[in-house]
Amino acid sequence: MATIVMKFGGTSVADIERIRHAARHVKREVDAGHKVCVVVSAMSGKTNELVAWTREAAPVHDAREYDAVVASGEQVSAGLMSIVLQEMGVPARSFAGWQVPIETSDAHGSARITNIDPKLLFDRMSAGLVCVITGFQGVSPHGRITTLGRGGSDTSAVAVAAAVEADRCDIYTDVDGVYTTDPRIVPKARRIDRISFEEMLEMASLGAKVLQTRSVELAMAKKVRLVVRSSFDDPDQVPPLGENGDWQGPGTLVCDEDEIMEKQIVSGVTSAKSEAKITLRGVKDNPGVAAAVFGPLADAQIVVDMIVQNISDDGKSTDITFTIPDAEFDKAMTVLKEAGETSLEFDSISGSKGGAKISVIGVGMRSHAGVAASMFRALSDKGINIQLITTSEIKTSVLIEEEYAELAVRALHTYYGLDMEEA
Amino acid sequence: MATIVMKFGGTSVADIERIRHAARHVKREVDAGHKVCVVVSAMSGKTNELVAWTREAAPVHDAREYDAVVASGEQVSAGLMSIVLQEMGVPARSFAGWQVPIETSDAHGSARITNIDPKLLFDRMSAGLVCVITGFQGVSPHGRITTLGRGGSDTSAVAVAAAVEADRCDIYTDVDGVYTTDPRIVPKARRIDRISFEEMLEMASLGAKVLQTRSVELAMAKKVRLVVRSSFDDPDQVPPLGENGDWQGPGTLVCDEDEIMEKQIVSGVTSAKSEAKITLRGVKDNPGVAAAVFGPLADAQIVVDMIVQNISDDGKSTDITFTIPDAEFDKAMTVLKEAGETSLEFDSISGSKGGAKISVIGVGMRSHAGVAASMFRALSDKGINIQLITTSEIKTSVLIEEEYAELAVRALHTYYGLDMEEA
CATH class of the missing domain: 3.30.2130.10 (VC0802-like)
Structure with missing residues (x-):
């Protein structure tokens, strides 16, 4: 039995049908006997709507209030994901950032995660529950809601994975992995099976916009093995995580250099x-x-x-x-x-x-x-x-x-x- | 200087323009030197959207997750109201139910308020801030988000007013007071200036859907003076609360029978x-x-x-x-x-x-x-x-x-x- 963190981005939870599809990926891992934390973004488009309202309210506005407004999007998707999982017979509960708690700095709008107390998550996972956690947000030392900045849900997922000592952190997105180059330019681009954190960092900051740079930095520092994979795969046609945490499915594993046997000169x-x-x-x-x-x-x-x-x-x-x-x-x-x-x-x-x-x-x-x-x-x-x-x-x-x-x-x-x- | 709680319903915060209009009512009272707590509902239509999603997710669903999803609506309007107030030069901050905290029973979906600790609200009001509080919700003994049931924001407002010992609780809505009967049936219906809690209770439960019955019960028990008034009034054309808390504006005062000098046989x-x-x-x-x-x-x-x-x-x-x-x-x-x-x-x-x-x-x-x-x-x-x-x-x-x-x-x-x- 392994522990796995599964992160779903905005397009993967865009509506109830998509949430249901994502939940089937979760069920597959639960059925294989793994302990699971899920981290969700807001439903695609919702964050933009909320941001637009704050701008209409005032062009320059209190970042603490911006955070309170914008963070509500993930609260919705986390609750809906929990309902859908329960409907499938998978016990689950949602956690807002402050409920975990995910402690952050008070740099509202671009806060940094300072600590995640895993006690409650361990407790609930041991009781057989999937913990569905709002990405992108946490709580400041003053008890205010904070957000981590755009794309922060990847960072939330990696931080949760580090806190619960997960065997792997799967980033489900709308592409099926990291490619050797942009497939729109080079049709012969190959999906990379394994890539080191260092290489991924260079790829991320150079425009292969699959993962947030901060999340890769954090994964490297905390030695969290990441997998970039597609949420659009048929959940029943891909294997669950192996019993010893081994990677056996599709996607790209981002890991320590030591895990990569055959190093390419150029990746x-x-x-x-x-x-x-x-x-x-x-x-x-x-x-x-x-x-x-x-x-x-x-x-x-x-x-x-x-x-x-x-x-x-x-x-x-x-x-x-x-x-x-x-x-x-x-x-x-x-x-x-x-x-x-x-x-x-x-x-x-x-x-x-x-x-x-x-x-x-x-x-x-x-x-x-x-x-x-x-x-x-x-x-x-x-x-x-x-x-x-x-x-x-x-x-x-x-x-x-x-x-x-x-x-x-x-x-x-x-x-x-x-x-x-x-x- | 008096303390006043001002509650705005969904139609009064339906969009940024309406929120701005409501905020001008708040500014009027602040400018008159009063301490103010604001209680807001979700933007009109938003709660229905959220409820529909939970139903689509599963016809029968965990009330705790329903609450987490649906309570997000007030978090948005409270944040936006704070931003708009700040933009007008009125210092303000938003409070989610759990931040006050507004403690409730764990009867998710129809929780009862058990306690409101006014310490933080007193503290922030003394510092010159308007406290903008999410209506309709609180936090359970287990730290989960709860909701009070439809129309619960009136009850939130009365409970906050009792906790901060407000001189008055103004319920801003889309009608300008309580009428002797339905003006659509009787064009000569008069707006009632003063009505007792007992009469209002009978009126409320008999179909004059201006105030939630529970909120009137609570106001009667806690002796909270209510005013039902229109948020559509021009904020600059109505007077603020008098210095000694006296009522001098438009609307209907719901109060103790002792405050009503000339009692009508039939109200x-x-x-x-x-x-x-x-x-x-x-x-x-x-x-x-x-x-x-x-x-x-x-x-x-x-x-x-x-x-x-x-x-x-x-x-x-x-x-x-x-x-x-x-x-x-x-x-x-x-x-x-x-x-x-x-x-x-x-x-x-x-x-x-x-x-x-x-x-x-x-x-x-x-x-x-x-x-x-x-x-x-x-x-x-x-x-x-x-x-x-x-x-x-x-x-x-x-x-x-x-x-x-x-x-x-x-x-x-x-x-x-x-x-x-x-x-």
């Missing part, structure tokens, strides 16, 4: 379009220059992605290039020109919109030299010009012209042997 | 149609006979209203007549005929649908003899035949043929001097 290729680049030439190269450049941008709420700084010829000045979303380009240029008149010294500023960031990701890079070099060669073979390069331990990213993005992704996907084999 | 006339009557003749007159008649009806969930039992000529048998809703007539006849074959002895059973119950209500009846007699005469003058009569200390009711109902109400309304004077 996935990602792309992000609409990246603008800005170059400052002849920036005075002294301590604090980076702060002088990026401080004003941060103040203007502009998120900077890739940053490259070259050593200058004379050792006195330097060139800095970085990327930002296209939509922020004009604002960023204005901010920097203004800074140039006061706190920041540089010779010239230039930039352009319409770039694409292409990344290859894989823990195997650590032990295989030359991945970056081979990537550049693969792109060069297709006549694609590389404008910027950044690398981390398990990732190499390049900036290219946007119109070459799909070509680049397909070329790299094939080059690293990720294409699905012909049936 | 109101009510009517209820679609009443069926059933007569059992020759029922064996011995102890327990009433139970033998009404037990089977109660078991069949049939609510009996008027009951008349005549003493028999021979002292051995009796005739019993009672009324029930028309819709239950066939069922009741079947139930009684079946009982006649086993546990109940009678000579014959007869009955008919299509009656109307007409009542005159007034605390003045206590000290004025002959009200019943004058009522019968007034009806007789119009050629209306009386089928049944029941009386209580402050009420006389008769059953007549349904088609005479409006005529009877108008005649009595005029007879007892309740008609509005011509302008």
Whole structure:
């Protein structure tokens, strides 16, 4: 007998029919003898409706009241899920965040989970009940309802899994796993069977929007094994969790690197379009220059992605290039020109919109030299010009012209042997 | 400076515009220096939507989960009301039932309030905040969310008013007070300025659906002065509560009899149609006979209203007549005929649908003899035949043929001097 946390997102609980379908997945695991906690999002569309009301009430509003309003959506889906489970003969009860309790910071609207007392959950699971818990929310030290920010239900699920020492945390969503790249760009994209937390983190933050970045960070820190899988599967046609917690069904297991026997050099290729680049030439190269450049941008709420700084010829000045979303380009240029008149010294500023960031990701890079070099060669073979390069331990990213993005992704996907084999 | 509880029903918080209008009523009282608690219902229509989902989830369902789902509606309106008040410069915060806490029994779906700890409310009001409290709900001894049953928000408001020792509890609704009779039947119906709790109880249970019966009972027991008034009034055109808690605005004050100087002999006339009557003749007159008649009806969930039992000529048998809703007539006849074959002895059973119950209500009846007699005469003058009569200390009711109902109400309304004077 194992303990499992099953998380269902908004599209998986969009109406009673969908909730009933999700409940059949739960019943399968209960019938196999497992202890189960369920974490639910609000019914698809409901959170948007609630958010719209708070905006109509006042454009700028008390985050504590926003949280009280918006958190009601999960209370509804948790109650309905419990009713549906009971109707199927599965004993269940709902828990609002404050009832567990899921303790959080008081940073309303984007609170962090600080502690989950598992006592009540253990107690109810031992009594044979499925605990259906509202995702996305908790309770502050002052007893107010808090929310964790958009997509926070994934984080709730992982935190609950850590608290009840679950053998696995299954994230049911509208796709059937994590892919080597976007299947809309590369029809031969393969579903990945196993991926390490580190790789998933890079994939998540690079645009494979399957899992919230925070939930993957937490899973890595707490060693919670995640499975990304489809709630649309026929619940009777997929096997339950094995008795010893072994994974035997469809989906992608996100786990510790040690659990992955055959490490791919490259596990996935990602792309992000609409990246603008800005170059400052002849920036005075002294301590604090980076702060002088990026401080004003941060103040203007502009998120900077890739940053490259070259050593200058004379050792006195330097060139800095970085990327930002296209939509922020004009604002960023204005901010920097203004800074140039006061706190920041540089010779010239230039930039352009319409770039694409292409990344290859894989823990195997650590032990295989030359991945970056081979990537550049693969792109060069297709006549694609590389404008910027950044690398981390398990990732190499390049900036290219946007119109070459799909070509680049397909070329790299094939080059690293990720294409699905012909049936 | 006084303390006031202001309750807004579903139509008064139906959308953000309506909430804003209601909030202006609150601001008026705050600006006058009063301490205010607000009690809100769910946005009109929302509770029905939530209830429908629980039914779709399972026709028969766990009342605890029903409560968790349905109580979310007031959480939304309380949060939105707080946001709107803050936007108007009125400091406010929302309280869910469990946050106050409003402690209730664990009779989910129809819980009773057992205790309200006013400490937090006093504390927040002293700090200058308006406390916006979810109506209709509380928390059980087991920490589960409970609801009080339909219309329970009135009861919440009265209970909060008792807990914070409010000078008054204003029930804002879509009518501007309690009327001497239904204005749709009698255009000359007058709004009553003051009415006693006892009279209001009779009015409420007889179909003037302005206030929940339970809330009036509680107000009477706790001596909470109620005002029934319209939320549609222009908030700036009605005066705030007087400094000493005196009533000076529009609406109907429901209060202790002692507060009403000029007692009307009759305060109101009510009517209820679609009443069926059933007569059992020759029922064996011995102890327990009433139970033998009404037990089977109660078991069949049939609510009996008027009951008349005549003493028999021979002292051995009796005739019993009672009324029930028309819709239950066939069922009741079947139930009684079946009982006649086993546990109940009678000579014959007869009955008919299509009656109307007409009542005159007034605390003045206590000290004025002959009200019943004058009522019968007034009806007789119009050629209306009386089928049944029941009386209580402050009420006389008769059953007549349904088609005479409006005529009877108008005649009595005029007879007892309740008609509005011509302008």
